[in-house]
Amino acid sequence: MPATAQAGETIKIRSAIQHPMITGHTDAGPNVAPRKIIHTFAVAYLGAEVLRVDVAPGIAANPFFAFNLRARSSGDVVFTWIDDTGEVIVETRQLTVT
Amino acid sequence: MGARGMIAVRAAGLGSALVLAAFAVTSAAATPLESFAVAGDAIGTPLGGATGDVSRGRDIALDRGKGNCLICHRVPIEGELFPGDVGPDLSGIGARLTAGQIRLRLVDQSVVTPLTLMPSYYRVDGLRRVGDQFRGKPVLTAQEIEDVVAWLQTLR
């Protein structure tokens, strides 16, 4: 997903991932599935981490995060999601800075 | 008022008793319905002779798993946001209707208005495809009906 920005410009990045975010607790009853959530969402740009989120069950299913990023120079934006089972999802997008 | 002058007696009949027997093993035994008499558009005497409790009645009315009245009705209680409007506003219902009239409308509104959307809260027969855990049981017990009647009477 190519995107371009000017150096120094602040751009908004939006992300969503398919995940049920099972909380492990409910008001409704005793048959509670064990917790399975994405506990960490991290974003790196030009090789350095720019945002890391410690995620608790209070984040909605199919987690959505939007954040500002200051464009410096062309390079990869790397998105990482880690869940309770150890599953790691990594997505990379190229940002072109003019 | 289609039911004016009608006299009806409804109690747990043979069909209900058989259902009860069939499910006695797996589910909590349902209590047979108390018999009652409809006179005009009212049930004049409390179900099973029970005495209603206003505070309990209020709780039952608001409980989403019991009366759940707010799903369809506005009630004059502060802080109860977003009531439904499928049924009439219950403010002042205790002044508009007698205890007996309220009782019949809880027990079986369809006796009064056959096409009503309001569930019959004290009825087990003539129903189609009732979920297993609800079969043979009324929505509310006789005591719970009387509690709600007592509370609704206070809304004047």
Add this chain to the structure above:
Amino acid sequence: MGGLKVLCIAIVLINGQTIGTVAADGPFPDEARRMRSANEFLSPALRAEQADPIRNRGMLWVEQGERLFAQPPPPGGAQSCASCHASPETSMRGVAARLPAVDAESGQLVNLEGRINDCRILRQSLPPLDYETDELLALTAYLTALSIGEPLTVSIDGPASAFYAYGQQLWSERQGQLNVACTQCHDQSVGRKLRGDTISSAVPTGYPAYRLEWQTLGSLHRRLRSCQLGVRAQLFELGSREYLALELYLKSRARRHLIDAPALRR
């Protein structure tokens, strides 16, 4: 699954944000004329999210479905979806709008989920997918999204007429401990409030839909089951002839309403 490299995953961009409209041309069944689009009952905030391909959570399943459709068959499978259905953007457009329909061979009413499973069994040598699995929801969402903007055009003539009549009967009869019929709410009380919820015309153009209450995508049959739970009725099986008949009835009375799945619902 280890080491499987995730490559660039494109967002499926569906042409046209035709939200909540009815085809303008041609005659119009009386029922469809008074049916109000489901989107009329959505808040502006939810409507905006639905129209936004990143905020519409249903698009996650569309994306998955596009991938499943194109991918080689798993071990034991005969062929991929795409090996029969090349260029699905054009070849599969409109398919979802015509279903459910009566299968000529079996004489049974089949919806999109059923067609997908027929393909799996007969053409792909794969086991059928259960209702409400992410895989079946994803394929259903993807194929329905390929018909976005297409009017519902189900047939209720000939062999379908008996299924339509059965659906209409189920719609009209009271059921459950609460003794309520679908029609009492969704025809006679449309626009009124059940708590904070507004009763809709039950126009099914947005299914499979992402319901916030479910926190996932769900089928139209699951939505029908939710109402049955609400009136404390015995539930039909997902994919049963009862739900299929209701699906045909609902899609027939909403004919000419445009598909906008996957929709967001409360």
Add this chain to the structure above:
Amino acid sequence: MPPMMRRRSVLLGIAASPAIPYSSRAQTSAPPSTVFTVALAELTKGRELKSGRIRLETSPLAESGSSVECKITVENALATPDQVRTIHLLSEQNPIATIARFHIAPDTGDVLIETSIRLRTTQHVHAIAQMADGALYADKSESVVLLAACLDAG
């Protein structure tokens, strides 16, 4: 041993999105839970919570507690000693008080975070920005929840 990697649908976008309209606020929340009070005390360790710098907006009327829109903004001048380091998002009424912690790299400019959160019931949500010099700035926002999270979904 590389980390396990699977295919899971992801949507990514780099674009402006239409703002979610926020309207007037109602005041119907219950008092904060003990869980919240304890979590807040652990976070502040006696430090003062200042106002300003950070702003939290949540949907004033949440149609479903399962997914409530939430937006945090922090004024954050570049290359100053009091840059924001961590933003804590706390719920007054959820079973777990902490909803998320956002760790922000230095020199990122004005901070914007948007996410969707779960709310068990009508309540206030708090966002607390922890600066590099240890100062804490806080804002809160109330959401009226029409349909609670944690319902048994049919």
